[in-house]
Amino acid sequence: MRDETLAIHGGYDGESTRSAAVPIYQTVTHELPDAEEAGRIFDLESPGFHYNRLNNPTNDVLERRLAALEDGVGALAVSSGAAAVYQALRNLATAGTNVVTSPELYGATYTLLAHGLAEEGIEARIADDCDPETMAGLIDEGTRAVFCESVSNPAGTVIDLDRLSELAHERGVPLVVDNTIATPLLLKPIAHGADVVVHSLTKFVGGHGVVLGGIIVDGGRFPWADHAERFPMLNRPEPAFHGVVYARDFPDNAYIVRCRTVGMRNTGPTLAPFSAFLALQGLETLAVRLERQQANARAVAEHLAADPRVAWVRYAGFPDHPSHDAVQRYLGGRAPSILTFGAQGGYAASLRFFDSVRLFKRVLNLGDTKSLVVHPASTTHRQLTPGDLEKAGIPADMIRLSIGIEHVDDLLADLDHALSAAVGEG
Numbered sequence: 001m002r003d004e005t006l007a008i009h010g011g012y013d014g015e016s017t018r019s020a021a022v023p024i025y026q027t028v029t030h031e032l033p034d035a036e037e038a039g040r041i042f043d044l045e046s047p048g049f050h051y052n053r054l055n056n057p058t059n060d061v062l063e064r065r066l067a068a069l070e071d072g073v074g075a076l077a078v079s080s081g082a083a084a085v086y087q088a089l090r091n092l093a094t095a096g097t098n099v100v101t102s103p104e105l106y107g108a109t110y111t112l113l114a115h116g117l118a119e120e121g122i123e124a125r126i127a128d129d130c131d132p133e134t135m136a137g138l139i140d141e142g143t144r145a146v147f148c149e150s151v152s153n154p155a156g157t158v159i160d161l162d163r164l165s166e167l168a169h170e171r172g173v174p175l176v177v178d179n180t181i182a183t184p185l186l187l188k189p190i191a192h193g194a195d196v197v198v199h200s201l202t203k204f205v206g207g208h209g210v211v212l213g214g215i216i217v218d219g220g221r222f223p224w225a226d227h228a229e230r231f232p233m234l235n236r237p238e239p240a241f242h243g244v245v246y247a248r249d250f251p252d253n254a255y256i257v258r259c260r261t262v263g264m265r266n267t268g269p270t271l272a273p274f275s276a277f278l279a280l281q282g283l284e285t286l287a288v289r290l291e292r293q294q295a296n297a298r299a300v301a302e303h304l305a306a307d308p309r310v311a312w313v314r315y316a317g318f319p320d321h322p323s324h325d326a327v328q329r330y331l332g333g334r335a336p337s338i339l340t341f342g343a344q345g346g347y348a349a350s351l352r353f354f355d356s357v358r359l360f361k362r363v364l365n366l367g368d369t370k371s372l373v374v375h376p377a378s379t380t381h382r383q384l385t386p387g388d389l390e391k392a393g394i395p396a397d398m399i400r401l402s403i404g405i406e407h408v409d410d411l412l413a414d415l416d417h418a419l420s421a422a423v424g425e426g
């Protein structure tokens with residue numbers, strides 16, 4: 001099946017009730033068939049559903065569908081994108097080790113890496129720029145993962161994943177990629193060497209601003225058994241499961257089986273089945289929403305670029321964007337519908353713009369059917385120091401727009417009105 005079809009039908013065959021929509025299994029437990037099968041389930045010899053912190057039939061469809069879309073071997077749905085980032089990294093990094101990361105990251109990811117992981121004894125090595133060589137230069141014996149956003153939020157930098165995965169693999173380290181902004185319909189990181197892909201489903205996949213969720217997808221290709229010293233957790237007997245050795249006993253999907261049976265079992269950031277259902281509803285229309293959002297975003301970017309009240313515009317679809325070539329190579333020329341700009345008059349003018357929009361929603365989200373506006377330096381990235389902001393590619397006057405699927409003329413009219421207010425016209 002092609003992506004557009006997979007997004008609607010993947011991972012679901014109508015099951016025993018022949019329900020055309022994926023049913024919501026609102027249950028905590030499933031009956032254990034008998035003591036023998038229960039024992040097999042607890043020894044990880046049988047995959048059956050038993051307790052819904054770990055697995056649920058509705059979530060299972062979402063996991064299969066996203067694994068198929070991302071060319072992965074398995075997936076784990078979690079309660080938010082932040083949970084996906086955290087669980088994905090903690091499945092590999094333990095106290096005394098480090099994670100190497102690109103600097104252009106969503107604010108909460110940045111703070112998790114810069115501060116949160118340190119409390120658990122894990123060092124985050126944040127590169128000075130998004131160049132793969134810069135990041136790879138930080139890898140050493142203690143490195144457990146290289147992490148980046150395939151398309152950074154909000155700067156829109158597209159990482160050279162082919163080169164980064166090559167450099168990481170040369171050093172025996174897996175690449176973990178947050179593919180939230182691109183979605184698997186624009187970019188498949190695993191095809192470019194990534195080993196693990198994470199998403200906030202809260203954004204484009206959910207798409208309507210009604211559900212928080214996250215997913216971790218296992219590419220299934222990293223040779224964990226060849227790096228037993230670096231990844232003891234996947235190569236030594238797991239005491240909680242009678243000595244299971246993940247890399248030996250689950251050679252095709254060791255990473256994601258451990259994520260579920262250790263990370264999820266022990267810490268429990270479960271996605272509610274109703275949330276999985278909402279994410280599945282969103283996924284069904286993702287392809288058509290993306291097309292409309294991208295067309296609207298291009299029209300908005302061109303309109304802003306031609307407006308003398310605008311100081312600068314950064315849109316990955318423009319030839320002057322630093323990632324313009326990478327957009328052709330990695331995204332097939334389809335620039336995401338996120339763009340940033342500054343109003344003439346700097347910080348104060350940009351804030352006046354922010355305060356004056358009527359149709360655009362002042363909302364801390366992106367990828368919605370509705371057009372959204374945010375001022376990152378005072379909100380999503382407020383906790384960053386001026387130096388960190390610069391590293392993350394966020395000037396103080398930056399306004400971020402996430403373009404929705406409204407009629408474009410209504411969007412342009414709202415921008416015109418808010419720009420007038422920004423520069424003190426009328």
Ligand SMILES: Cc1ncc(COP(=O)(O)O)c(C=O)c1O
Pocket residue numbers: 080081082083085106108109149153178180181199200201202203212213214365
């Ligand atoms: C790129 C990216 N990753 C992760 C997250 C965190 O996702 P959530 O809000 O679902 O926890 C976000 C949120 O904006 C994001 O933009």
